[in-house]
Every structure is written in structure tokens, then in C-alpha cells.
Amino acid sequence: MAYSDKVVDHYENPRNVGTLDKSANDVGTGLVGAPACGDVMKLQIKVGAGGLIEDAKFKTFGCGSAIASSSLATEWIKGKTLEEAASIRNTEIAQHLSLPPVKIHCSVLAEDAIKAAVADYRAKQPKASEAAE
Amino acid sequence: MATPFTDTAPGGAHSIRPCWSCRGPAAGDAAFCETCGVIQPPGQEDHFARLGLERRFDLDAGTIDRAYFARQRQVHPDRFARRAPREAAIAESRSVSLNAAYQTLRDPLRRATYLLELAGHPIAGDGKTIADPELLAEVMERREALAEADSPEAVAAVAADARHERVSAEAALGAAFAAGDYPAARRHATRLRYLGRLAEEARRRSAMRAA
Structure with missing residues (x-):
């Protein structure tokens, strides 16, 4: 199966590969997997004081489409608010990378990884009500 | 039993x-x-x-x-x-x-997968993702170890470790089925699938080196 030029580009030059300190309070980590194909994806966000995602890193073991989906996801969420990042749909990723139907699940993995990272970051923050007191 | x-x-x-x-x-x-x-x-x-x-x-x-x-x-x-x-x-x-x-x-893993389907506890199939932190952290760690293995011996060591884990995971899977504990069986089967993929990747790495 031929990959699109965009998938090949992200696969050969993945953006933002790496790791952030997962124990830091301003870092959210999302770890998701697709057992059917044996893929595992870690996506991390670092949230700045203004509530914007100032850095994002990923590490993915899987096929080219899974690597490209997570690479693209980290590019897209940088500079976004948590709400904006969490609203990214897998269909947008799949469309941008021209993923064939059999590889749509790779974009689902990326969407779920973003959501998991945002949820992990939020769980680390003091509750809004407590913060207001 | x-x-x-x-x-x-x-x-x-x-x-x-x-x-x-x-x-x-x-x-x-x-x-x-x-x-x-x-x-x-x-x-x-x-x-x-x-x-x-x-x-x-x-x-x-x-x-x-x-x-x-x-x-x-x-x-x-x-x-x-x-x-x-x-x-x-x-x-x-x-x-x-x-x-x-x-x-x-x-094949034991295919048999387990089929049994779980029949029992109404299918393991996550195409397009389905899981977020089991403990399992995924282990998978991540093993895949990283394989990626960082820089000699045929290091690759072989990761592969041998995965084989060893598969044997014990298969035993745990059998015990979970025997106890009728399908959620546990599903987890062990999912782990076996990941270990299988790791072994495949290790073989691919060895073959690349040999070529």
C-alpha cells in the first residue's frame, strides 16, 4: 500500500519526537494503544501559564500512518488551548494525511492520545473551586 | 477445572x-x-x-x-x-x-481471541483503542529497549525476554479462562498480542542486520 506524500514526510522527518517530564505538574501524558495492530502511542503536552500548549512531544511504535498521525497531532496542538486541542477530530487528521480506510484507526489513536494527555494534565491541576478559595 | x-x-x-x-x-x-x-x-x-x-x-x-x-x-x-x-x-x-x-x-492466541468473542468480552479490534496505563507503559518500555538495542546480542536479549514473558502470559491466560474471569483473560490476551508484535519486530531487526 502506498503512503501519501504527507505521511512519508512525517514518517521520514517526524516532528516533536521525544519525552517530557511526566511527573511535572505542567505536563500531561496520554498513553494509548491499538491492540489489533500492536501500536502504542505516547503524546505529551506542556501547558504554559496562559493555558496554552507551549510544547508537545510524542513517541509512537507502530506503522507509518500511526507515526505520521501523532507527529501531525503534536504540530497542530502547539499554541492551542486545551479545549481547542481536545476538539481535534481524527477525521481531520485522516483527511490531512489522506489516510486510506484501513489506516483510519491510526488517526483515532492520535485523537485519543491528545484527549488522554489533556485529561491527565487536568487531573493534575487543583480543582477550580479549590483554586478560587 | x-x-x-x-x-x-x-x-x-x-x-x-x-x-x-x-x-x-x-x-x-x-x-x-x-x-x-x-x-x-x-x-x-x-x-x-x-x-x-x-x-x-x-x-x-x-x-x-x-x-x-x-x-x-x-x-x-x-x-x-x-x-x-x-x-x-x-x-x-x-x-x-x-x-x-x-x-x-x-494457535493459542487466536483460540483465546475467539473464546473471548464467544463469551461477549472481545478484545479491542480494528479501530478500537485501549488506555490501560500499566500494560501500555510496559509495552512502551520493551519497544524502547528494542529500538535502543544496538547489537545483535542486545536484540536477541529483548527477543528472548519477550519469549519468556509470552510463556508466562499464556499460563496466566489459561488460569483466567479456567476461573471464568474474562476481563482478566482479555487483558492477558491483549498483552500476548503486544508481546507477539514485539517478537515480530525483533525478528525484523535481526533480519535487517543479517541482510
Whole structure:
């Protein structure tokens, strides 16, 4: 199966590969997997004081489409608010990378990884009500 | 050992359907009509019933092999060379469904996957993601170790470790099925699948090096 030029580009030059300190309070980590194909994806966000995602890193073991989906996801969420990042749909990723139907699940993995990272970051923050007191 | 599946599925040994040839009653999963002896088309029975095996995980390869080859002999094309074309065609379709059953049950992980499907606890399939932090952290760690392995010996060590883990994961899977604990069985099966992928990746790495 031929990959699109965009998938090949992200696969050969993945953006933002790496790791952030997962124990830091301003870092959210999302770890998701697709057992059917044996893929595992870690996506991390670092949230700045203004509530914007100032850095994002990923590490993915899987096929080219899974690597490209997570690479693209980290590019897209940088500079976004948590709400904006969490609203990214897998269909947008799949469309941008021209993923064939059999590889749509790779974009689902990326969407779920973003959501998991945002949820992990939020769980680390003091509750809004407590913060207001 | 607990045997969680004792019910006879519809189309199993105790159901009766008419023989296509003599219209007499034929047992649901019997290969041949009791009345006229003509071969019967495969029914809707599950893969275990097709091979006459108990629906359980704990089956050894020899038992499955014997069940399969005995049934394949019954439908061998040579035995139908001088029978009506329709009987030969039915024998052929029985052979195809026996093959499918054998392929599914012979491999322990595929057998586990199938059992979990039958039990209504399927492992995450295509397009489904999981977020089991402990399992995924382990997978991540092993994949990283493999990616960082910079010598044939280091790759072999990761592969050997994965093989060792697969043996214990398979034992844990068997114990979970025996206890009727499907959520645990599903988790062990998912882990086995990941370990299998790791082993594949290790083989690919060794082959690349050898090339």
C-alpha cells in the first residue's frame, strides 16, 4: 500500500519526537494503544501559564500512518488551548494525511492520545473551586 | 477445572435438521445422514463444535490435530470422486469450514481471541483503542529497549525476554479462562498480542542486520 506524500514526510522527518517530564505538574501524558495492530502511542503536552500548549512531544511504535498521525497531532496542538486541542477530530487528521480506510484507526489513536494527555494534565491541576478559595 | 461453556449451541449435536438428500432427520453437526449416509453441508456450529472439541482454552495441540485430521479424512476429495457432484461440493465446503476452525483454534492466541468473542468480552479490534496505563507503559518500555538495542546480542536479549514473558502470559491466560474471569483473560490476551508484535519486530531487526 502506498503512503501519501504527507505521511512519508512525517514518517521520514517526524516532528516533536521525544519525552517530557511526566511527573511535572505542567505536563500531561496520554498513553494509548491499538491492540489489533500492536501500536502504542505516547503524546505529551506542556501547558504554559496562559493555558496554552507551549510544547508537545510524542513517541509512537507502530506503522507509518500511526507515526505520521501523532507527529501531525503534536504540530497542530502547539499554541492551542486545551479545549481547542481536545476538539481535534481524527477525521481531520485522516483527511490531512489522506489516510486510506484501513489506516483510519491510526488517526483515532492520535485523537485519543491528545484527549488522554489533556485529561491527565487536568487531573493534575487543583480543582477550580479549590483554586478560587 | 471449570468448564464455563456447557450449553449446546443451536445447530449443535442435539439439534435435528432434515437431510438434503433423503429428507430424513440428520443430527445438526453430523457429517453424514444417519438414514442414507449422504454427506451433510456444514451448519452454523462454532469452531469448537465443528471439530467436536469442548469449548475451552485449555486444549493441547495434539488433541486439536487429531480431531482435525480425523474429520478432514472423512471429507477427502478422493472419497467423493465417484459420488454425485453435489456431494463432492458439500465435502469441499465441509473441508473449508474445518480448515477455518483449525486455523482459529490451533494457535493459542487466536483460540483465546475467539473464546473471548464467544463469551461477549472481545478484545479491542480494528479501530478500537485501549488506555490501560500499566500494560501500555510496559509495552512502551520493551519497544524502547528494542529500538535502543544496538547489537545483535542486545536484540536477541529483548527477543528472548519477550519469549519468556509470552510463556508466562499464556499460563496466566489459561488460569483466567479456567476461573471464568474474562476481563482478566482479555487483558492477558491483549498483552500476548503486544508481546507477539514485539517478537515480530525483533525478528525484523535481526533480519535487517543479517541482510
